[in-house]
Amino acid sequence: MYAVLLTAAAALLASGCDDAGGLASAGKTPMAEGPVRxxxxxxxxxxxPNDYGETDTQRVPGIKAPGDDVHQLDPVAVVQAEANAHPDTYTGADGLYEETVAQLAACKEKPRSCPVMRPYYRDLTGDGRDELIIGIRLPEQQTAVRCYTPEEGGLTRIMSTSDQLVSVDLAGKDVILRSVSAGIPGYEYRTAWSWDEQQRAMLPARDEIVRVKPSRSADPAPAAEPAPAPEPDAS
Known part of the structure; x- marks a missing residue:
């Protein structure tokens, strides 16, 4: 009897290996392929190569930021100071169109046509102080984006770029620019500009081409039913 019980117990243990929850093979593991030069x-x-961003960093002449507080600055005055410092520059990080420079000079008299848009503020460098983010409307559907950081009572530009922008977003400490893609229908460029401590500038750290889902147009309104014809007069 004792031998029969031992045999039965051994059989139960053996059958338990096939129960649910036991170890099972995941199949063959693909071999990792290392980079090949x-x-x-x-x-x-x-x-x-030149350090990227070194030409985009510049002290803004004549602008003071008391207490390193950019909230007290006039964004139009900041852009005007840069335009006055580079009067004959129309391209690159310092450049502005002649039409834009003329609009800047008339911002007080014609505020609606002023090319400087509403400013935004965000700590982009991680030092606990806000940076100043300015957008400038340019001809040919172009938009310039410039960022400034307060330093020693003054102002330093740490980013300057322009493009046909679809939108500008702030994500954490990144400035993300979305622009139309040239010659690639259905796609757009997305560039994330991030603070680089070594260069002391905002650099395009991530650049990608992203497929854009076509927007669904609104369904057309149903056609109105024709009004019923009047009944003939019984008389």
Missing amino acids: LWPELPPVTAP
């Missing part, structure tokens, strides 16, 4: 015989560059 193509054309290792390529010669090294003769000169190191």
